[in-house]
Amino acid sequence: MTDTTAAPALALTDLHASLTDPVLDAMNFLNEVVARFPEALSFAPGRPSEGTFETDDLARHLRSYTDHLEQARGWSKDQVRTHLFQYGRTNGIIHELIARTLANDEQIHVAPESIVVTTGCQEAMLLTLRALFAVPEDTLLVSSPCYVGITGAARLLDIATHPVPEGADGPDPEAFAAAARRLRQEGRRPRALYVVPDFANPSGTSMTLAARERLLRVAAEEDLLILEDDPYGFFVRAGSARPTLKSMDHERRVLHLGSFAKTALPGARVGYVVADQEVVGPGGRRSLLADELSKIKSMTTVNTSAIGQAVIGGLLVECDCRLREANAEAIAYYGTNLATLLGELERHFPEERRRELGLSWNEPTGGFFLVVDVPFVADTKALEDSARTFGVLWTPMSDFYTEGGGEHRLRLSCSALTPDQIVEGVRRLARFIESRAAEATERP
């Protein structure tokens, strides 16, 4: 391939419309912004801490998994070799270990066959959306502000989304009910709603137990499925963990989306979805929704990497499928980080100063994120200035609103920094905020 003739360029406007949608840029931005400002302290990406991970752990996890197959399950070495080398079961090979882990950690009791192991939780979202959304009227309700992974996947598939504003306690069941009724009146079909009940990305909010109960009732009343995404539920800073929606789901209204990126390691790219709904086909033939998702998965990635699954499988075997206990150190670490972040914000901006500036933030009881309301436009231009001049990165909240909003808000993530870095990061952030506030005052 040599460049002897001029190559005809493709027009961006001739490509799929998702490519000019800001939400797709936002995700790339989140993933790659750190590389652009290597010297800056970053409150931007929701990356997990590397903790005590060492590269050699990968070989150990692989060995734990193959030992498990040979010793606990009596497989031959040949069977194990084929299992890791070959194409395999479309819905995954560690579904039984995941089912045991969900039972131990979340009191979610489901058949392993209802679990689809995916290439990260992102593929689980893609499969789920593709299966459930059939006609242009089908609409996904999303708690807003909303994780860009779900709205971006919907955009790829030309699926309509409808934002439902969250409150201080996260997703609002009554607002979902009202939105569903209104959409139906407009001739649309509200099909499912997406929520992160614990320590949501981006807002850090959580649903009360009462709100969870109410949301399940709303789903039944309005005939909606619930897509529950719960990557941060383990990471409680204050108070105690609340039950997942799936553990309270008596009507199989909930599809539970899971990730090992935060509780194990992102590099394995293993997630899953629990899809234990029944599907009735022609002639009354019944299948699990998981089986239907399998057909779609065979056209997205065929299999989730057997090697990635084996690494996660080994890690689960090592902790006897009690991943919450295995995350005890990480839970303490993130709790300390979030407490440090809150404390430092308070130290730099005591109540009086906050009032003068028109500054505030929320105080999540866990997870990786909090939101700061600032007295200036927190857009990518402000972010570039923050990174270049003050050496600190954060995420503009406007990325998480599909229909505008959040222009004066920024997200801080404290998961990938040490407490010392948080102290220094907030010092830099405070200088940036004070500088912006001074600029605003100076202007006529």
Next chain:
Amino acid sequence: MTDTTAAPALALTDLHASLTDPVLDAMNFLNEVVARFPEALSFAPGRPSEGTFETDDLARHLRSYTDHLEQARGWSKDQVRTHLFQYGRTNGIIHELIARTLANDEQIHVAPESIVVTTGCQEAMLLTLRALFAVPEDTLLVSSPCYVGITGAARLLDIATHPVPEGADGPDPEAFAAAARRLRQEGRRPRALYVVPDFANPSGTSMTLAARERLLRVAAEEDLLILEDDPYGFFVRAGSARPTLKSMDHERRVLHLGSFAKTALPGARVGYVVADQEVVGPGGRRSLLADELSKIKSMTTVNTSAIGQAVIGGLLVECDCRLREANAEAIAYYGTNLATLLGELERHFPEERRRELGLSWNEPTGGFFLVVDVPFVADTKALEDSARTFGVLWTPMSDFYTEGGGEHRLRLSCSALTPDQIVEGVRRLARFIESRAAEATERP
């Protein structure tokens, strides 16, 4: 989650239409049929041979990759740890090694930045189709019979496909040109064409050098992009390897889809697409198509497993990015298998007997597959009988035709059997074919 109330079942007809499309069932069938008849000899799936692979090789490949990073590239242990543990570059981390391999093995010389590393070649197809197909009129031309991975991915995205019958020498450039013109007259927009130039799945056919040159000219004349899928090109039985379309592509008309499933191992789930086309956006801003695909990838799988990539990366390092040479044993093995299959067919069905039965097959010069034309309907019912009564599996060719056809054809794959198994498998297949032929004769 307990089953205290009746769960409302979902109607299959309320789910996305792809779930009732035969093509999606076909892929699942290919992947899972072996498990249903464990005693049968299987000419069905296009699985690679496990060759000399041992489970412990995985740890060695990982080590080769991390040694490469530390020694050849001077990375610190901390950098390597982060590289394997964390979220990373959306378009992959082994793109430079893949670029070197393509240069060595295929004389494809492209910038590493134009390569998107994907979760198997299937994700490469999905990303490519999603980017290129924007409006309902956009149509994908496919050489027919066609690999179900591409038609299935198109179905997921509601992209129209148009089959173009292949000839004895595979994809037919003139037929593509005529189809493109006809579609345009009908108000549709032929956007790209999909071909497997070497030893196609399912038919085993290959394009001559002249046909490759002509196809590139047709693409220029008709303003089509070419999606070139080349998983089997290494595996030449007779004659010599032909250049890929990408290596002959002076106008960047070709997107080259690649897989390591056949040349390394499927369990890693690593593939790629070379997308070195230029894209012009608003204000004349230029990007690589690979950069646009990255935006889509961030909404399908976020990253390809770093661990899967590291295994393939280590394997490439170990062979100094000369994968064709590293496949010398595999090339010989598959060549012997295909020759054995052809020889045994000839032995059981010499010319006279073939003529009596109305039986024939093609004689591919390489790859995993050949096609047998049989004097009966080779459908899934016949297959079940073949498996249960005669202990031999194959694939109905009708799965590979999107608009009917192939009812009297079956595909034989010889990649996952030993020569001894092929001998026994053809013996069983011959009994099955003779039995069917006798049945047909007995009927009034």
